[in-house]
Every structure is written in C-alpha cells, then in structure tokens.
Amino acid sequence: xxxxxxxxxxxxxxxxxxxxxxxxxxxxxxxxxxxxxxxxxxxxxxxxxxxxxxxxxxxxxxxxxxxxxxxxxxxxxxxxxxxxxxxxxxxx
Numbered sequence: 001x002x003x004x005x006x007x008x009x010x011x012x013x014x015x016x017x018x019x020x021x022x023x024x025x026x027x028x029x030x031x032x033x034x035x036x037x038x039x040x041x042x043x044x045x046x047x048x049x050x051x052x053x054x055x056x057x058x059x060x061x062x063x064x065x066x067x068x069x070x071x072x073x074x075x076x077x078x079x080x081x082x083x084x085x086x087x088x089x090x091x092x
C-alpha cells in the first residue's frame with residue numbers, strides 16, 4: 001500500500017487568501033484559476049567511499065494565476081502571496 005503524501009502546510013495556510021483572490025479576479029475576468037506548488041528536494045550521494053542523504057538545493061514554492069477575458073488567457077506567477085484586493089489589482 002503506497003504511503004499517503006502529507007499535505008503542504010504552506011499551501012494550506014494560503015487557502016483562504018487564494019479563495020478571496022479568485023473571487024476578486026472573478027469580478028473582472030470570466031475565468032480565473034490558481035496553481036500552487038511547494039516542492040523540496042533531497043540529495044542522494046552514493047559512491048565507493050561515501051553514502052549520504054541531505055537537503056537538496058532545488059525546490060520551488062509559489063503560485064501561477066491564469067485568467068481569461070475577451071478571448072485571451074493571461075498568466076501571472078509569483079512566489080510571495082499578494083495582498084487580497086491589491087494582489088488582484090496587480091494581476092488585473
């Protein structure tokens with residue numbers, strides 16, 4: 001049986017803000033969606049002399065918003081959550 005992957009605390013903590021952002025964008029655009037990501041990496045080293053596991057240097061954390069209006073899609077990506085109405089104003 002596969003292990004269940006724990007839900008990201010980072011993404012869970014942003015849920016309410018994202019819902020408000022989508023609602024605000026819905027006032028201007030006929031379609032709005034948000035994709036959130038929270039990825040960390042591990043580094044595995046195996047050689048004849050060394051075996052180690054450490055935190056990797058690669059990872060990503062952020063959001064991409066896609067909106068639609070008048071036959072065109074627009075995208076906006078960010079890694080810091082914009083404030084509610086001002087964030088929607090930046091995207092719109």
